[in-house]
Amino acid sequence: MGLDSVVIGGGGISGLLAAAAASPFARQVVIVEKDEIPVEPAPRRGVPQGRQVHALLGAGQDAMAELLPGIVDDFEAAGARMVDSPADLAVYGRFGWAGRVRSGTRTVMMRRPVLEHVVRDRVLALPNVTLRSSAVTGISVTDDRSRVAGFALLDGTTLEGDLVVDATGRVSRSVEWLGDIGYDAPQEREMRSHIGYATVEVRLPDGVFDDGVAGVLAHPHPGNCRGAAVVPADNGIYLIAGLGMMNQDPPRDIDGFMAHLDGAPSPIVGEIARKAEFLTDIATYRVRGSRRRVWEDLTHRPDGYLLIGDAVMAFNPLYGQGMSVAACEAVALSRSLSEDSSAAGLASRAQTAMKEVIDIVFAMAVSTDGAYEGAELIGVPRPSADDMEAGALLSRVATDDPEVALAVKRYAHYFDRGALQSPSIADKLAAWKVGNRKVLHDNPVVVPGIIG
């Protein structure tokens, strides 16, 4: 066991998973969380996005299962619905219906507070992990300021550790805390695409979906910034969401909400919403876009201080990546620890190990959101017309070709860039272009069947 003590600020998804990653390598792990944790799964103040629709991607589920073996069974026991998402969730986008393909994988669908509750139960059952109820107010450093020694807490005490982890999410104040002791801020890259969400929990009567369809997403796109989704969650509950890009926020009043759903690229979600029993108020939320802080590139950084989750990169939520990336980052921490669990240099090694997944996901956000007129790109170049055309071609071919559709899903759900790079996919893209083919499945009111 290499580390004596690991201290984690923030007990959301990334803090919990960082604790799971560190637990086998440390004598004790302490998570500091400012919220009082509800006994039953429930939304809470520190995770204000918790009432919004959340999907866990395959990459995130696999990463969680690596850190917490058997967690998928626990999700199921908590009522999660299992789906083969490329087949069961019908997605209507800019170029028609994404080809529905069987992938042979099963991922959980559940409300965010329920998912977090299951993860928390598992992590706090680890014998050396404890939760301390307090707020982190700053950091403490060694006399020579070369190492972060711990967190300063609201109650006036300091909690020290060999590894100190900021998992406080979008509200992270690390830039300010490290600036106060003379460290430069990391470079920031940002994509402002001004996203609005509105979500309501519902029950649906039987038979609202076509056979084999478990949910429908009508994605906003540069030609229509209003989107809508109806997806299964846990315990028979469904979530209906209005989604908006470029300040087209869905409202929380019922008439405005329904009008937003009706204005989405496919009217199916609005039609289903009219048959639904609404169980909660409509909760709204807005985010500015995707923001990445390039902590791993800081040449001069204090030892012992690691950042994870939204504190490093916060996403446009439309692509459902945040929790999954946090889980992949926690796996990167776990692997860094298993290679060398000594404290010296660990934070820097682990931060660098997280870069690969963040690079992939940030590139996805830039290429997709960069296509919106008026999206602001800060510290990152706008995708070229050729890149955008290549993305559009891929989406078109994926409406009709099972191999391409599956590869696109693997890229989006497993961050697997290699899936898109096979010679046969290149041939298919070229053939589509040469043949000047048109998308067949572009009728927004007719969900096509499985294509492969």
Ligand SMILES: Cc1cc2nc3c(=O)[nH]c(=O)nc-3n(C[C@H](O)[C@H](O)[C@H](O)COP(=O)(O)OP(=O)(O)OC[C@H]3O[C@@H](n4cnc5c(N)ncnc54)[C@H](O)[C@@H]3O)c2cc1C
């Ligand atoms: C509208 C919306 C929809 C989303 N949809 C999806 C989705 O479909 N799929 C997906 O994977 N992700 C989604 N996300 C992103 C996802 O919610 C985040 O990426 C994820 O929650 C990040 O986890 P985190 O632990 O880093 O941060 P958070 O979840 O924000 O948790 C931070 C924790 O730190 C605590 N904290 C904060 N400050 C302090 C402090 N000073 N002291 C002590 N504790 C503190 C908070 O109380 C909280 O518990 C969505 C986000 C939004 C906004």
